[in-house]
Amino acid sequence: MATEVLVPVLGESITEATVGEWLKQPGDAVAADEPIASLETDKVSVEVPSPVAGVMGAHAVQVGDTVQVGAMIATIEAGGGAAAAPSAPAAASAPAAQAAAPVAVAPAGDAVALSPSVRRAVLEHGVDPSTITGTGKDGRLTKEDVAAAAQAKPQAAAAPAGAGPSSNGGDATAGRAGSGRREERVKMTRLRQTIAKRLKEAQNTAAMLTTFNDVDMTAVIEARAKYKDLFEKKHGVRLGFMGFFVKAATMALKDIPAVNASIEGDEIVYHDYADISVAVSAPNGLVVPVIRDAQDLSVAGIEKTIGDFGKRAKDGTLKMDEMKGGTFTISNGGVFGSLMSTPIINPPQSAVLGLHRIEERPVVRDGQVVVRPMMYLALSYDHRLIDGREAVTFLVALKNAIEDPTRILIDL
Incomplete structure (x- = not known):
């Protein structure tokens, strides 16, 4: 039997939020009260806990969607005893553990598991998120983690692989042309939209x-x-x-x-x-x-x-x-x-x-x-x-x- 996960009360006068990040993917084992999603409001991020232990079911909404307080955003399926009781026999939870393994091993490499701001930082700095150790909650990557990894990345890594040690006379633009030019459109987070609105209002109102x-x-x-x-x-x-x-x-x-x-x-x-x-x-x-x-x-x-x-x-x-x-x-x-x-x-x-x-x-x-x-x-x-x-x-x-x-x- 599936249990619905609802958007919790977010605070006085706050009626909606934006889905900022899914912390659990379908098939992941979930413990009771374990955060499964992060919602962004006008002021802060709010984590949504699982109401029961089980296995993460389908996502009803996607990252970037606007959700109302009380709306159903996902389901938790029965099972996944390993999440609620780690001491239970491993065989009882083997299917759930196997389903969760690809995400649990390298969540940083999954673009869906990164918040929009972190994805943007990964693209800007050109780093591989799967090689970075996250310092955020539950080991999640932060923008600071990405920036630190980019700063620590050897300068030589930016050079094309085909450029030998004696490439002073080579075509410097060839590597750039080969790598291509990329753009990504990322919807502004609700927090960033609120910051932009308030700062512009301040400029328009105050002398x-x-x-x-x-x-x-x-x-x-x-x-x-x-x-x-x-x-x-x-x-x-x-x-x-x-x-x-x-x-x-x-x-x-x-x-x-x-x-x-x-x-x-x-x-x-x-x-x-x-x-x-x-x-x-x-x-x-x-x-x-x-x-x-x-x-x-x-x-x-x-x-x-x-x-x-x-x-x-x-x-x-x-x-x-x-x-x-x-x-x-x-x-x-x-x-x-x-x-x-x-x-x-x-x-x-x-x-x-x-x-x-x-x-x-x-x-x-x-x-x-x-x-x-x-x-x-x-x-x-x-x-x-x-x-x-x-x-x-x-x-x-x-x-x-x-x-x-x-x-x-x-x-x-």
């Missing part, structure tokens, strides 16, 4: 302006180097730079409340709390979970929260409620090597802080040219609500706190 400053990271770097081992030993989390910036931002937001405010109709809404949205890279795109009441957290508490967000973003287990709200956003493009950018506001917020890479630059201190680790800061803001004076004052307050971390301790 957006970006103000820059730079900050000397010497003091924070020295403090981190001095205390990172003790910090990790006591709190169980690594001491990074984001803890300092989030804490400094909450202090600056308290002094400049307009930067923490939002516009609703013809009213300005001021917040006496700082819910900081932190942009985190996930396999299917950028997600922005929220650190609630960040003004009440210590640097250790902030680092623990960010670390947890990062891990669960990679696993695809962030919850809807964790993505809602937020009064101010911090985006750290520096981890990818960005030197400078003009970040886009996350509506209905009125400002976003962009952090960038740290690099040594010559600066003047006490009349002497010295080399310091410097970072550019960028504050994009809605000029309808925030004046230039307030934006500059906010950046200066943030700069002062980072260059003299003692200010964070004494709330100055």
Whole structure:
């Protein structure tokens, strides 16, 4: 007897989702509560668990299809006792195990088992997914896995097989012509569509302006180097730079409340709390979970929260409620090597802080040219609500706190 697999409740006001990935193929043995599919909503990916143990039946929908809450997407057939009870005699589940073997041995090589974003990365980098070890949940490939494999691939692998060691005078275009030119059309994920829509709405609605400053990271770097081992030993989390910036931002937001405010109709809404949205890279795109009441957290508490967000973003287990709200956003493009950018506001917020890479630059201190680790800061803001004076004052307050971390301790 077959058991239907239904789309679960996805969250308040969420009525539909897109099938992002099938984690189990027809014939695979499935345990009760084992994820069999991944659905993409406007904010996060949601895994669909199997209601019973058995064997994966037919898929009722395909990757990329839009499904409604409560809709049937697959069936689980009776059998496959090995999935529910590994200690049972192997002979009882041999047919199911044999049917599952081709997928279980090399899931990365099956294009159907790759999410659209990973398939796109495989094509862009020209790597064989079956040779890559996945670091995602249940060993699945992520975009980061593909990029790392491409970076590690020997340069010689890009050369045509027929090109000998003395091919300097050969026809360099022959290999490219022989390999052909390929294109693939991949439907935008629901998450990417939502990101595109919201960012474009922000540009169309807000009177957006970006103000820059730079900050000397010497003091924070020295403090981190001095205390990172003790910090990790006591709190169980690594001491990074984001803890300092989030804490400094909450202090600056308290002094400049307009930067923490939002516009609703013809009213300005001021917040006496700082819910900081932190942009985190996930396999299917950028997600922005929220650190609630960040003004009440210590640097250790902030680092623990960010670390947890990062891990669960990679696993695809962030919850809807964790993505809602937020009064101010911090985006750290520096981890990818960005030197400078003009970040886009996350509506209905009125400002976003962009952090960038740290690099040594010559600066003047006490009349002497010295080399310091410097970072550019960028504050994009809605000029309808925030004046230039307030934006500059906010950046200066943030700069002062980072260059003299003692200010964070004494709330100055």
